[in-house]
Amino acid sequence: TLGSAACAALAVLYACVKELRETPSQLMRPKAPKAGKRVFLERITPLWSRMKFTHKVTARNLIRYKKRFFMTVIGIAGCTALLLTGFGLRDSIGDIVGKQFGELYQYNLTASFKDEDAPRADETVKAVLEDKSRVTDYLMTYQESGDLYAGNKTTEATLYVPESTSRLPDFIVMRERKSGKAVPFDGSGVLLTEKQAEALGVKAGDTLRVRNADGKSGEFRLAGIIENYVQGALYIPRELYEAAFGAPAFTTLIGRTAGNTQADRDAVSAALLKSDQVQSAMFTDDIKGSFADMVSNIDYIVIVLIISAAALAFVVLY
Numbered sequence: 001t002l003g004s005a006a007c008a009a010l011a012v013l014y015a016c017v018k019e020l021r022e023t024p025s026q027l028m029r030p031k032a033p034k035a036g037k038r039v040f041l042e043r044i045t046p047l048w049s050r051m052k053f054t055h056k057v058t059a060r061n062l063i064r065y066k067k068r069f070f071m072t073v074i075g076i077a078g079c080t081a082l083l084l085t086g087f088g089l090r091d092s093i094g095d096i097v098g099k100q101f102g103e104l105y106q107y108n109l110t111a112s113f114k115d116e117d118a119p120r121a122d123e124t125v126k127a128v129l130e131d132k133s134r135v136t137d138y139l140m141t142y143q144e145s146g147d148l149y150a151g152n153k154t155t156e157a158t159l160y161v162p163e164s165t166s167r168l169p170d171f172i173v174m175r176e177r178k179s180g181k182a183v184p185f186d187g188s189g190v191l192l193t194e195k196q197a198e199a200l201g202v203k204a205g206d207t208l209r210v211r212n213a214d215g216k217s218g219e220f221r222l223a224g225i226i227e228n229y230v231q232g233a234l235y236i237p238r239e240l241y242e243a244a245f246g247a248p249a250f251t252t253l254i255g256r257t258a259g260n261t262q263a264d265r266d267a268v269s270a271a272l273l274k275s276d277q278v279q280s281a282m283f284t285d286d287i288k289g290s291f292a293d294m295v296s297n298i299d300y301i302v303i304v305l306i307i308s309a310a311a312l313a314f315v316v317l318y
Contacts, residue, residue: 039063075316079309086305090298096229097291101284104227107171108260109135111253111272111281116140118277119253125278128271129255135268138255139167142241142248148192148234149209150200157196157232159212163250165237171254174235177227187237189223196232197225210234210244218244257283 041059042048051059062069118125119140129135142161147154162168165187174183177194185191190208192200202208204224211217220240241248257268262285269281 072316075312079313079316082305082309082312086302086309090295090302093291093295093298097288097295099227100229101288104173104229105171105284106173107139107254107256108265108284109138109253109255109257109268109281110284111255112279113251113253114277114279116249116251118251118275122275122277124275125272128268133258134264134271136256136258137170138253139164139171140250141168141252141254142250143252144213146213146234147211148196148200149211150202150206153200155196155199155232157193157234159210159241160233160235161238161241161248161250162235163238165239168235171256172235174224174226176225183224183226185223185235185237187239189221190237190240191224191226191235192222193228193232193234194225195228196234197222208234210236212245214245216245220244 039060041051041063048056062072113119113125115121119129119138120126129138140163142159142163144159146157146159148157160168165185168174169182169185174185174191175181176183183191192202192208197203200208202222204222206222208220208222209217210220220236226235238248257264259265259267265283265285269283272278272281
């Protein structure tokens, strides 16, 4: 807003100063047209002779009046930028859903329990998890929010601690975004998602200070930076977390179901929720649906940007 007001004020100031320099008698006379002269296109006879009259007039005006020429170029560039922004915004967000929940997350079920022994002790839960026609594989994890510090910078992320360190890559693909190279998760250090790493200004080999939800702090070596698009995460091997904060309670399950239809997902969810130990059960397909709805709302923004770009192009060219 301030930039727009400043640009308008400068334009008005420039026009006023330019006019006030003239004497009243000269201002009352019509402004004399600029002296005509041949443009360089006229020297290219084969091209000039084939141009229509309106094209010749347009070419002369553009080349003779430099301000109009640059205003046209900048205006059309602005229109193009608006179009690219609109379509790019929609395409980039649309790709995020497929990459995050189709390529990076190799699980579709997330369940939360009151007690970490529920998958082994509760008969209802145990029956569902041992039924391969419902759940083909699963891994217990511990998840909590935490604050990350590096130097004088800080950011927030979800701390993920798997019950089995070696099995987490079977459920979450850990790779570099640009090269696609796999990043090992072997207990030598923690892995941080790319956006959080940029916020902290850290790279592999640096040290992070982490404060968990209980207010305890610990330091970890950053072993690698991995691709991620939704939320931010710090993946901590079980051994390192226990050494810094104590033993976690693995109450969150991530798993893969055998069926992919809505009926199959509803059946698994209903079976799990029969147990009092289950606090929640949700599927990534539902999250994907929420993102799809958000992308559909962005279509309205894209339409506004396209209409604005068309209106700007009309004004500039007219």
